[in-house]
Amino acid sequence: MKKFLISVSLLAVATPAFAQDEDLATFDPVGVRLPSAKEITVVATGSEVRIDRLGQPITVITADEIQSIQGPDITRVLERVPGLTVSRNGGPGSFTGVRLRGSDAEQVLVLVDGVRMEDVSAPSGGFDFGTLTPGGIERIDVLRGSNSVVWGSAAIGGVIAVQSRDFNGVEASAEYGANESYTADAAAGISSDQGAITLNGGYARSDGISAAAVGTEPDGFRQWRVGGRGRLNITQELSVVATARYADTRTDIDGFGPPTFSFGDTPEYQTTRQASGRVGLRYVGEALTLNTGFALSDTKRDYFADDTANDPSYGYKGRSERADLTGRLNLPADFTLDFGADSEWTRFSSDFDAEAKANLTSGHALLGYSTDRASIAAGVRYDDHSRFGSAWTFGANGSFELTESLRLRASYGEGFKAPTLYQLLSDYGNKGLVPERSKSYDAGLEWGSRNGALHASATVFRRDSRNLIAFVSCASLNACATRPFGLYDNIGKARAEGVELELGARPSDTLQVRAAYTYVESRNLTPGNANNGRDLARRPRHALTVSGDWTSPLAGLTLGADLRMVGDSYDNASNTRRLDGYPLTTVRASFPVTEKVELFGRVENVFDQSYQTVADYGTWGRSAFVGIRARY
Numbered sequence: 001m002k003k004f005l006i007s008v009s010l011l012a013v014a015t016p017a018f019a020q021d022e023d024l025a026t027f028d029p030v031g032v033r034l035p036s037a038k039e040i041t042v043v044a045t046g047s048e049v050r051i052d053r054l055g056q057p058i059t060v061i062t063a064d065e066i067q068s069i070q071g072p073d074i075t076r077v078l079e080r081v082p083g084l085t086v087s088r089n090g091g092p093g094s095f096t097g098v099r100l101r102g103s104d105a106e107q108v109l110v111l112v113d114g115v116r117m118e119d120v121s122a123p124s125g126g127f128d129f130g131t132l133t134p135g136g137i138e139r140i141d142v143l144r145g146s147n148s149v150v151w152g153s154a155a156i157g158g159v160i161a162v163q164s165r166d167f168n169g170v171e172a173s174a175e176y177g178a179n180e181s182y183t184a185d186a187a188a189g190i191s192s193d194q195g196a197i198t199l200n201g202g203y204a205r206s207d208g209i210s211a212a213a214v215g216t217e218p219d220g221f222r223q224w225r226v227g228g229r230g231r232l233n234i235t236q237e238l239s240v241v242a243t244a245r246y247a248d249t250r251t252d253i254d255g256f257g258p259p260t261f262s263f264g265d266t267p268e269y270q271t272t273r274q275a276s277g278r279v280g281l282r283y284v285g286e287a288l289t290l291n292t293g294f295a296l297s298d299t300k301r302d303y304f305a306d307d308t309a310n311d312p313s314y315g316y317k318g319r320s321e322r323a324d325l326t327g328r329l330n331l332p333a334d335f336t337l338d339f340g341a342d343s344e345w346t347r348f349s350s351d352f353d354a355e356a357k358a359n360l361t362s363g364h365a366l367l368g369y370s371t372d373r374a375s376i377a378a379g380v381r382y383d384d385h386s387r388f389g390s391a392w393t394f395g396a397n398g399s400f401e402l403t404e405s406l407r408l409r410a411s412y413g414e415g416f417k418a419p420t421l422y423q424l425l426s427d428y429g430n431k432g433l434v435p436e437r438s439k440s441y442d443a444g445l446e447w448g449s450r451n452g453a454l455h456a457s458a459t460v461f462r463r464d465s466r467n468l469i470a471f472v473s474c475a476s477l478n479a480c481a482t483r484p485f486g487l488y489d490n491i492g493k494a495r496a497e498g499v500e501l502e503l504g505a506r507p508s509d510t511l512q513v514r515a516a517y518t519y520v521e522s523r524n525l526t527p528g529n530a531n532n533g534r535d536l537a538r539r540p541r542h543a544l545t546v547s548g549d550w551t552s553p554l555a556g557l558t559l560g561a562d563l564r565m566v567g568d569s570y571d572n573a574s575n576t577r578r579l580d581g582y583p584l585t586t587v588r589a590s591f592p593v594t595e596k597v598e599l600f601g602r603v604e605n606v607f608d609q610s611y612q613t614v615a616d617y618g619t620w621g622r623s624a625f626v627g628i629r630a631r632y
Contacts, residue, residue: 039051039052039060039449039451041054041058041060041141041143042141042161043058043111043141043142043143043147043151043159043161044056044058044143044147044150044397045150045328045338045366045368045377046150046151046291046326046338046340047289047326047327047328047338048289051449052399052401052407052449053370053375053399054375054397054399054409055375055376055377055396055397055398055399055409055410055411056143056144056145056147056397056409056411056413056442057082057083057143057144057145057409057411057442057444057457057459057500058141058142058143058144059080059081059082059141059142059144059450060139060140060141060142060450060451061077061078061080061081061139061140061141061142062138062139062451063137063138063139063165065077065080066134066137066139066140067134067629068549068558068560068588068590069134069562069588070175070588070600070601070602070625070627071134071175071183071602071604071625072092072133072134072135072183072204072223073092073133074129074132074133074134074137075088075096075098075129076562076586076604077134077140078098078129078140078142078160079543079545079564080514080516080545080547081142081144081516082144082459082500082501082502082516082517082518083100083101083144083158083461083500083518083520084098084099084100084142084144084518084543085098085099085518085538085539085540085543085566086098086099086129086613087099087105087538087613087614088130088613088614088617088619089211089253089614089617090208090209090210090211090212090219090253090254090617090618090619091179091206091208091209091211091219091618091619091620092130092206092208092221092620093130093206093208093220093221093223093251094130094211094219094221094251094253094617095128095130095251096128096129096130097126097128097129098129098160099157099538099539100142100144100157100158100160101144101145101157101158101461101463101496101498101518101520102157102463102496102498102520102521102522102536102539103156103157103158103463103496104124104126104156104157105126105127106118106122106124106125106126106154106417107126107154107156107157107415107417107436107438108126108127108154108155108156108157108158108159108160109151109153109154109155109158109159109160110127110129110159110160110161110162111159111160111161111162112132112162112164112245112276113162113163113164113229113243113245113278114243114278114293114295115243115245115276115277115278115295115296115297116154116295116297116320116322117276117297118154118297118320119299119301119318120297120299120318120319120320120346120347120348120420120421121299121300121301121316121317121318121348121350121422122299122301122316122318122420122422123420123422123423123426124420124422124423124469125154125417125420126154128272130251131223131247131249131272131274132162133183133202133204133223133225135183135185135200135202135204135225136164136165136185136187136200136201136202136225136227137162137163137164137165138163138164138165138166139162139163140160140161140162140163141159141160141161141163142158142159142160142161143158143159143160143161144157144158144442144461144500145157145158145411145413145440145442145461145463146158146395146413146414146415146438146439146440146463147159147395147413147415148381148393148395148413148414148415148416149364149366149379149380149381149393149394149395149413149414150338150340150364150366150379150381150395152342152360152362152364152381152383152393152416153360153383153416153417153418153435154417154418155415156415156416156417156436156438156440156463156465157415157463164198164200164227164228164229164243165187165189165198165200165229166189166191166196166198166229166230166231167187167189167191167198168189168190168191169188169189169631169632170186170187170188170631170632171186171187171188171629171630171631171632172184172185172186172187172629172630173185173186173627173628173629173630174627174628175600175625175626175627175628176625176626176627177623177624177625177626178620178622178623178624178625179206179207179208179209179218179220179620179623180205180206180207180220181204181205181206181207181623181625182203182204182205182206183202183203183204183627184202184203184204185200185201185202186200186201186202187199187200187201188200193233194232194233195230195231195232195233195239196230196231197228197229197230197231198228198229198230199226199227199228200226200227200228201224201225201226201227202223202224202225202226203222203223203224203225204221204222204223204225205220205221205222205223206220206221206222207220208220208221208252209618209619209620210254210265210618211252211253211254211617211618212254212263212264212265212616212617212618213612213616213617213618214263214264214616215254215264215265215618216265217265218252219251219252219253219254220252221249221250221251221252222250223249224248225247227245228243229243230242237283237284237285238281238282238283239281239282239283240279240280240281241278241279241280241281241282241291241293242277242278242279242280242293243277243278244275244276244277244278245274245275245276245277246273246274246275246276247272247273247274247275248271248272248273248274249270249271249272249273249274250269250270250271251269251270251271251272252268252269253266253268253269253270254266254268255268263616267305267306267307268303268304268305268306269303269304269306269307270301270302270303270304271301271302271304271312272299272300272301273299273300273301274297274298274299275296275297275298275299276295276296276297276298277295277296278293278294278295278296279293279294280292280293280294281293286330287329287330288327288328288329288330289327289328290325290326290327291324291325291326291327292324292325292326293323293324294321294322294323294324295320295321295322295323295324296319296320296321296322297319297320297322298318298319298320299316299317299318299319300315300316300317300318301315301316302314302315303315312351314350314351314352315350315351316348316349316350316351317348317349317350318346318347318348318421319346319347319348320344320345320346321344321345321346322342322343322344322345323342323343324340324341324342325340325341325342326338326339326340327339327340334369334370334371335367335368335369336367336368336369336370337365337366337367337368338365338366338368338377338379339363339364339365339366340362340363340364341362341363341364342361342362342363343359343360343361343362344359344360344361344362345357345358345359346358346359346360346421347421348420348421348422348425350422350426352426352427353422353425353426353427356421356424356425356426357386357421358385358386358387358421358424359385359386360383360384360385360386360418361383361384362381362382362383362384363381363382364379364380364381364382364393365379365380366378366379366395367379372401373400373401374398374399374400374401375398375399375400376396376397376398376399377396377397377398378394378395378396378397379394379395379396380392380393380394380395381393381394383416383418385418385435387419387424387425387431388418388419388424388433388434388435389434391416391435391437393414393415393416394412394414395411395412395413395414396411396412397409397410397411397412397413398410398411402445405447405448406445406446406447407445407446408443408444408445409443409444409445409446410442410443410444411440411441411442411443412439412440412441413439413440414437414438414439414440415437415438415439415440416435416436416437416438417435417436418435419433419434419435419436419469419488423469423488427485428471428483428485428486428487428488429487429488430487430488430489433469433488433489433490434467434490435467436465436466436467436468436469436490437465437466437467438463438464438465438466439463439464440461440462440463441461441462441463442459442460442461442462443459443460444457444458444459444460444500445457445458450502450504452506453505453506453507454504454505454506455502455503455504455505456502456503456504457500457501457502458499458500458501458502459499459500459501460497460498460499461496461497461498461499461500462495462496462497463495463496463497464493464494464495465492465493465494465495465496466492466493467490467492468490468491468492468493468494468526469488469489469490469491469492470488470489470491470492471486471487471488472486472487472488472489472491473486474486474487491526491529492524492526492529493524493525493526493527494522494523494524494525494526494536495521495522495523495525496520496521496522496523496536496539497520497521498518498519498520498521498541499518499519500516500517500518501515501516501517501518502514502515502516502517503515509551510550510551510552511548511549511550511551512548512549512550513546513547513548513549514545514546514547514548515544515545515546515547516544516545517542517543517544517545518542518543518544519541519542520539520541521535521541522535522536522539523535523536524536524573530574531573531574531575534570534573534574534575535569535570535575536573537569537570537571537572537573538569538570538571538579538613538614539569540566540567540568540569540579540581541567541568541569542565542566542567542581543564543565543566543567544563544564544565544566545562545563545564545565546562546563547560547561547562547563548560548561555591555592556591556592557589557590557591558589558590558591559587559588559589560587560588560589560590561585561586561587561588562585562586562588563583563584563585564583564584564585564586565581565582565583565584566581566582566583567581568580568581569581571614571615572615577615579612579613579614579615580611580612582609582611583607583609584604584605584609584611585605585606585607586602586603586604586605586606587602587603587606588600588601588602588603589601589602596630596631596632597628597629597630598628598629598630598631599626599627599628600626600627600628600629601624601625601626601627602624602625603622603623603624603625604620604622604623604624604625605620605621605622605623606622607622608621608622609621
């Protein structure tokens with residue numbers, strides 16, 4: 001399999017942007033402590049806000065933590081987030097779906113440098129995390145719970161915002177390991193008062209394993225990537241910002257080949273070409289902050305029978321163009337107004353479907369009030385879709401400091417997901433579809449911050465979803481005359497509820513430990529449905545991640561370990577096929593040879609556990625890797 005990924009910076013940083021300071025804290029000229037980049041997020045409001053002033057649960061993973069985990073598999077980083085689970089159709093590089101609090105993978109909005117990454121050419125949309133590696137990433141922000149007031153369509157389960165790196169200097173790394181796996185990354189950046197620019201690139205490949213668990217032929221992948229970001233300051237308040245990204249991916253896949261047509265080894269492969277970018281302006285004044293820009297996302301997927309095929313067996317094309325404006329106005333008496341407007345034009349076609357188009361125009365406002373101890377915000381969004389009509393969305397959240405380090409937070413959020421063009425207008429489409437909708441509730445107590453000396457939190461949550469879109473048979477709708485194979489329809493209701501627990505401690509400068517546990521029940525509540533009351537497919541009820549890192553007295557040698565434990569789940573909606581739970585253990589180490597050169601290595605799945613996240617698909621066994629990193 002071949003995987004090729006390119007990103008090119010145009011002039012500057014994509015927006016919305018995060019604060020860039022990597023210190024734990026900064027101080028103004030009179031010595032008052034200011035929030036660090038690690039304590040600021042944009043995923044809650046679209047503007048930079050301190051996390052401790054939000055009622056919504058948000059996890060921030062920074063570059064240091066990403067690099068300490070090592071390797072090209074970004075899911076090993078994401079699994080430290082409570083409420084997050086992963087399913088994958090084979091080894092790393094295969095299609096990978098990420099769920100938040102029992103949502104569908106397609107109900108999680110993914111942003112990369114401010115650009116929405118859902119694949120509008122896919123039947124249900126969504127983003128394939130198998131195409132994303134951690135190289136060049138500065139931080140990942142994860143908001144759990146519905147938040148369509150700010151982010152619109154797809155933000156039912158939550159929002160995952162990925163930001164590429166912005167730094168001065170040069171850094172390069174390379175690693176080699178199991179299944180003939182190679183990974184190489186490099187980045188270089190310069191910064192001044194007039195602006196900044198950072199470029200990064202990388203290459204990864206692996207012979208892989210058989211995607212089919214019963215297969216013997218390895219299904220590998222290769223990936224090239226280059227990325228960048230920058231900033232050009234026109235004045236002290238006004239900057240030009242832009243990013244661009246191109247991806248060309250080849251993934252070996254297995255299928256249902258003759259003569260038995262049972263799932264097993266086949267020579268098929270898939271190519272995915274992605275192009276995206278954004279250019280805009282950012283204004284930061286004393287009372288007003290504005291971000292405006294134009295974003296583009298284009299995806300082309302083709303499927304080939306084997307390496308001898310000159311033309312694909314079938315393929316899909318999808319394109320999204322989006323103009324947006326977001327801002328924050330500081331009002332008197334500690335009030336703020338976050339606002340935004342956007343318009344998105346999408347189009348889709350396939351070898352079997354003529355080109356179809358749609359437009360979604362939206363506006364939102366979020367009024368907030370904040371003091372040293374309490375914060376509250378509430379907002380509304382209006383969306384108008386050229387195919388299904390309009391939708392209103394509401395949300396509110398609040399945070400109150402009970403003691404110096406303990407705060408109470410709560411939030412209510414609504415979400416919606418517009419039907420995809422495939423669901424509306426393909427041969428299986430239904431022009432009468434309406435958006436999927438959700439109502440999300442959570443409340444929790446939190447002590448300290450995730451990057452502080454001591455952190456603990458407990459959150460209870462619930463999400464009710466309705467109008468869920470599913471493919472149904474023609475007979476159940478009496479539509480066989482016009483749709484002999486079936487069509488999509490709004491038939492589903494579901495509920496996900498549970499609890500999230502986090503604990504972290506840094507008892508000394510050389511030791512840090514973390515734990516995140518989630519219990520979630522995700523059930524089908526569709527009246528009259530044969531599966532009413534059963535668990536939704538591939539939603540384990542239990543998930544626990546425990547990690548620790550210790551810097552020894554031996555010349556800075558750092559040792560680390562991660563334990564991921566996932567409970568049982570079901571592979572199908574009828575709950576007749578069980579996926580057994582599993583524990584996975586990773587041990588890792590890094591050693592600074594000099595101040596600027598570091599050796600590192602790890603062993604994944606130390607105990608060679610046999611497991612599956614999707615029935616009949618293979619997973620990696622025990623795997624070892626070694627590497628080197630240099631910084632200048």
